[in-house]
Amino acid sequence: MYRVGNRQRFRRAAGAVIGAAALLAGTAGCGGPATGEAAAGAPAGSAAASPSGTPGPGVERLKELVVAEGEKFGPYEVREPLLDEPMSELYEARPAACQPLTGLGKAGHTAQAYAKVSVPGQFQAVGTEILLRSYRDAGAAAAAVKSLADAGGRCAGGYTEDRALAEAKVLKVEPVQAPALGDEARAYRIVTQDVKDPGISLYKYLTLVRSGSVTLAFRSDVIDTKDFGGVPQEIVAGQWEKFAKGNAASAS
Numbered sequence: 617m618y619r620v621g622n623r624q625r626f627r628r629a630a631g632a633v634i635g636a637a638a639l640l641a642g643t644a645g646c647g648g649p650a651t652g653e654a655a656a657g658a659p660a661g662s663a664a665a666s667p668s669g670t671p672g673p674g675v676e677r678l679k680e681l682v683v684a685e686g687e688k689f690g691p692y693e694v695r696e697p698l699l700d701e702p703m704s705e706l707y708e709a710r711p712a713a714c715q716p717l718t719g720l721g722k723a724g725h726t727a728q729a730y731a732k733v734s735v736p737g738q739f740q741a742v743g744t745e746i747l748l749r750s751y752r753d754a755g756a757a758a759a760a761v762k763s764l765a766d767a768g769g770r771c772a773g774g775y776t777e778d779r780a781l782a783e784a785k786v787l788k789v790e791p792v793q794a795p796a797l798g799d800e801a802r803a804y805r806i807v808t809q810d811v812k813d814p815g816i817s818l819y820k821y822l823t824l825v826r827s828g829s830v831t832l833a834f835r836s837d838v839i840d841t842k843d844f845g846g847v848p849q850e851i852v853a854g855q856w857e858k859f860a861k862g863n864a865a866s867a868s
Contacts, residue, residue, distance in 0.1 A: 671726070672750030672757065672829035678729035681830075681862045682748045682855070689733070689854035692744070697732040702745045702835065707777045714775035716760075716767040717789060717806065717822065720833050724756060725749040733851050742844050744836040744851050748859070754799075754829045761826050764802055777808075785809040787817060792846060797856050798827040803846070810841075819843045823852065832859060 673681070687694045709718040727750040735741035751757040768789055777784040787807045794803035803823040810816035820837040823846075832855060836847040 670754065670829060671752055673727065674750070675727040675729065677866075678727055678748045678750055678830075681859045682729040682731045682746060683733070683858055684731075687854070687858075690848070690850040691735050691741070692733045692848060692851055693736050694731050694733050695736075697730060697745075701728065701730050702747060703779075704745075704835065705747075707779050709771075710776045710778065711771075714767050714771035714786075716764040717771060717775075717786075717804070718777055720747065720749070720760070720764065720824065720831070724760065725751055725831075731855075740838060740840050742836050742838045742848055744834055744847060746851070746855055747833040747835075749831045749833065751829045751831070754826075757826050757829045757831055758800070760831055761800055761802060761824060764824055768802065768804055779811075782811045784811050785814075792821070794823060795825060795849075795852055795856075797852075798825040798832070801825045805843075805846070816841055821846045823847045825852075825856070827859070827863070830859075832856065 683689075683694045685694050685696050705719045707718045709715040729748045731746040733744045733746065749757075749760075751760065768791060771786070772789050774786050774788055777786060785808065787809055790805045790807075792803045792805050794801035801824065804821065806820045806822060808818045808820065810818055818837070818841060820835065821844075823834040825832045834847045834852055834855070836844070836851075838844050
């Protein structure tokens with residue numbers, strides 16, 4: 617299921633970032649608000665939901681909507697990623713029903729844009745990957761969110777990730793509070809067994825927000841054993857603001 621070019625780039629890059637790859641992160645968990653609740657809780661300027669038959673934006677438009685290199689959100693700064701997609705998109709989950717927790721991209725998207733955010737000069741600070749994905753319509757995007765929600769329930773007791781260079785044991789998946797943004801949102805805390813020391817647990821967080829035919833995914837981790845509490849709110853707010861303003865401008 618790997619794309620050959622990306623898998624080769626992954627293997628070349630993995631040697632340089634094996635520590636980070638072993639921890640690769642997620643964003644806060646699965647229990648998001650229902651569509652009506654999200655709309656009521658979203659701030660002014662929220663991106664409007666596209667009609668169910670409206671196709672999502674293409675790759676060039678998504679690149680305009682994702683945060684750009686050099687942008688800052690509190691202590692966090694967007695930097696150039698090593699690959700054109702998160703390494704986790706190249707992982708395989710066993711059983712396959714858990715795949716949405718590992719590789720959101722295998723849900724039928726039509727275009728994507730990727731950004732990586734970290735704290736400059738701090739090796740053990742929280743790192744976050746952002747992935748904007750476009751679908752053929754809002755219904756297809758909603759199906760991707762549902763697949764994540766289903767996986768969050770079925771795989772709560774754990775699963776295995778094949779990371780090409782190593783296997784990682786996910787110990788448990790827990791829903792956490794999702795942001796009140798977009799049409800719907802899910803967020804999870806994912807506890808993983810360290811691949812080098814089985815006695816150590818590592819934490820990553822996954823948050824997914826859907827607005828019409830676009831999903832905004834955030835994955836966070838840290839090269840440490842501490843539970844850092846979730847995807848940094850500054851990053852979620854900053855990306856959402858850029859996305860919402862960009863949508864509003866294109867609609868006017």
